[in-house]
Amino acid sequence: MSDYLTYTPEEFATDDYFIHWVLSTDLEAETFWQNWLDVYPFKRSDVETARQLVLTANQLPEPAVSETEIAALKQSVFDRIDANESPKTVVRTLFSRWYWAAAVLAGLVGLGGWYLVTQQRANKAEYAQLVKQATEKYDLVEVENQTKPTRLIVLPDGSSVLLKKGSKLSYPTYFSRSVREIYLSGEAFFEIAKDPNRPFFVFANEIVTKVLGTSFNVKAFPDDKRIQITVKTGKVSVYETKSPEAAQQAKNRRLEGLVLNPGQEVVFSKEADQMEANVVSHTVPMVSPKKSGTIQEMAFEYDETPVSEIFSQLEKTYTIRIDYDHALLGNCPVTASLTDEPLYEKLKLTCRAIRAQYEIVNGEVVVTGKGCN
Amino acid sequence: MQKRTHSENRTEDDLLLWTALRASDRNALGKLFDAYVRELLTYGYRISQDMALTKDAVQDVFVDLWAYRETLSPTVEVRFYLYSCLRRTLLKQLKDRRQLSTDWAESDMTRQAEPSAETRWVELETGDQQQARISNGLQTLSNREYEVVSLKYYTGLKIRQIASLLNLKEQTVANTLQNALLKLRKHLIHFLFLYLLF
Numbered sequence: 001m002s003d004y005l006t007y008t009p010e011e012f013a014t015d016d017y018f019i020h021w022v023l024s025t026d027l028e029a030e031t032f033w034q035n036w037l038d039v040y041p042f043k044r045s046d047v048e049t050a051r052q053l054v055l056t057a058n059q060l061p062e063p064a065v066s067e068t069e070i071a072a073l074k075q076s077v078f079d080r081i082d083a084n085e086s087p088k089t090v091v092r093t094l095f096s097r098w099y100w101a102a103a104v105l106a107g108l109v110g111l112g113g114w115y116l117v118t119q120q121r122a123n124k125a126e127y128a129q130l131v132k133q134a135t136e137k138y139d140l141v142e143v144e145n146q147t148k149p150t151r152l153i154v155l156p157d158g159s160s161v162l163l164k165k166g167s168k169l170s171y172p173t174y175f176s177r178s179v180r181e182i183y184l185s186g187e188a189f190f191e192i193a194k195d196p197n198r199p200f201f202v203f204a205n206e207i208v209t210k211v212l213g214t215s216f217n218v219k220a221f222p223d224d225k226r227i228q229i230t231v232k233t234g235k236v237s238v239y240e241t242k243s244p245e246a247a248q249q250a251k252n253r254r255l256e257g258l259v260l261n262p263g264q265e266v267v268f269s270k271e272a273d274q275m276e277a278n279v280v281s282h283t284v285p286m287v288s289p290k291k292s293g294t295i296q297e298m299a300f301e302y303d304e305t306p307v308s309e310i311f312s313q314l315e316k317t318y319t320i321r322i323d324y325d326h327a328l329l330g331n332c333p334v335t336a337s338l339t340d341e342p343l344y345e346k347l348k349l350t351c352r353a354i355r356a357q358y359e360i361v362n363g364e365v366v367v368t369g370k371g372c373n
Numbered sequence: 374m375q376k377r378t379h380s381e382n383r384t385e386d387d388l389l390l391w392t393a394l395r396a397s398d399r400n401a402l403g404k405l406f407d408a409y410v411r412e413l414l415t416y417g418y419r420i421s422q423d424m425a426l427t428k429d430a431v432q433d434v435f436v437d438l439w440a441y442r443e444t445l446s447p448t449v450e451v452r453f454y455l456y457s458c459l460r461r462t463l464l465k466q467l468k469d470r471r472q473l474s475t476d477w478a479e480s481d482m483t484r485q486a487e488p489s490a491e492t493r494w495v496e497l498e499t500g501d502q503q504q505a506r507i508s509n510g511l512q513t514l515s516n517r518e519y520e521v522v523s524l525k526y527y528t529g530l531k532i533r534q535i536a537s538l539l540n541l542k543e544q545t546v547a548n549t550l551q552n553a554l555l556k557l558r559k560h561l562i563h564f565l566f567l568y569l570l571f
Contacts, residue, residue: 009554009558010550010554010558011551011553011556013554014525014547014550014551014554019526034541049558049561052561053554053557053558053561054526056557056561057522057525057526057553057554057557058526058527060519060522060523060526061417061419062415062416062418063414063418063424063427065411065414066423069428070410070411073410073428073431073432074403074406074407076432077402077406077432077435077436078399078403080432080436081399081402081436081439081440084436128452154396156396156397156398156399157396173397173399174397174398174399174400203429234419342495359447360447363485
């Protein structure tokens with residue numbers, strides 16, 4: 001800081017800390033500069049000149065723009081975006097791997113909770129009807145998986161979805177402020193971004209599942225007239241699409257109606273258009289920790305586990321590719337509990353544990369780091 | 374009216390919004406818009422002297438940001454990124470308009486009345502020292518100096534970023550800034566007593 005002694009007024013006026021002092025009310029800066037002036041009083045005139053320079057330079061004329069003009073400008077931005085995004089374009093974009101490549105990288109903070117929704121395709125009419133109704137509210141995107149065992153989709157809020165073969169998912173191009181609603185036909189596994197202010201609803205034909213950020217399974221087999229929901233952690237509420245509660249549920253942030261706790265399971269029986277619910281409590285967790293199998297059976301619990309094992313598990317689970325220097329990073333040990341974390345969080349937390357970063361390049365996860373000793 | 378944004382530390386907020394934007398969160402785009410629209414308008418206006426044009430350019434920047442959200446780099450200095458987009462967009466619009474006005478200039482009477490924004494800009498780009506500013510003590514600054522001063526004291530961008538934005542060497546920016554301040558200082562000497570009154 002003794003450098004300041006040789007400063008010209010112009011040099012002071014371009015020094016970031018000096019500018020900070022002049023333009024802020026930061027006590028620390030104030031103390032520093034006042035003390036400095038006490039020690040070097042002969043610099044006072046230079047400092048004053050510099051101060052005036054900064055003030056002048058900071059007082060360049062600003063155009064007068066009213067709040068109304070700003071609001072109108074913002075509206076036209078979003079109008080143009082809406083106009084650009086005919087649903088067809090969006091769907092086509094989504095089918096390219098770029099979409100999720102870009103989206104996967106969006107490591108939203110505070111994601112949590114995952115659950116499975118299973119629903120056979122028998123009830124097409126209901127799904128189609130729900131989607132049709134939703135089209136009036138939302139600009140919907142539909143993604144269909146006809147070929148792959150699972151297909152990764154990233155929702156606008158950062159939640160990720162593994163859509164099973166022969167399934168369809170419709171969701172808004174962006175979620176509203178108060179609620180996240182999506183529509184499923186078939187089977188999918190969800191990892192929901194935690195957002196207490198925007199409850200997440202899965203409309204799977206007759207049954208709606210509401211979640212604020214938690215873990216549970218939904219299995220719906222219309223063929224045998226049963227829909228089964230099993231809670232893994234946290235709480236969910238479940239109700240019929242057409243029940244009066246449905247409208248009510250959409251408005252509040254609490255979980256009401258049929259609330260399921262961890263280890264609980266509900267079985268709906270469809271008999272003569274009546275849904276009958278039976279709640280069963282299990283004393284043991286439904287899901288035993290495994291490192292293989294389907295994602296809903298899997299645990300992502302690690303204790304001094306080499307990162308190569310974790311990456312390999314993520315690659316298989318999400319059918320993604322993770323590129324990294326095996327020799328440098330592969331043996332780095334990770335201790336972490338990632339079971340309830342969505343993909344982004346798993347990647348983020350794993351990378352943080354080994355002091356690495358990840359990014360998505362050409363649809364692949366690329367992890368870079370300096371290794372661990 | 375906000376006078377300055379320099380001391381605001383938006384980096385963390387920005388990156389969160391950026392990440393959300395890249396995941397197609399419209400709210401994030403809205404929030405970035407809210408956070409930056411005023412300073413972008415100010416900057417655009419200062420260099421183009423044309424508010425309608427600036428508004429169009431700012432609009433384009435945010436529309437494009439959304440259109441290309443999937444291909445945006447995950448780590449950027451958001452403020453710097455927005456400024457460079459705006460600058461590029463403005464430049465392009467001015468060139469387009471210039472193209473138009475050479476083709477159909479005859480019909481565009483209003484633009485003949487005073488030095489047009491595109492003239493100013495093109496001269497700015499070609500390093501012309503036209504003195505078009507008529508503001509408090511800043512009329513002695515060249516367009517380039519004016520822009521550098523504006524960026525340095527209004528946006529809080531680093532010299533490195535300003536250099537990159539203007540496609541100049543850092544040293545050139547630093548020199549430009551020093552020259553501008555010397556000019557301002559000469560001007561100040563005459564008026565310093567006015568400041569001392571307050």
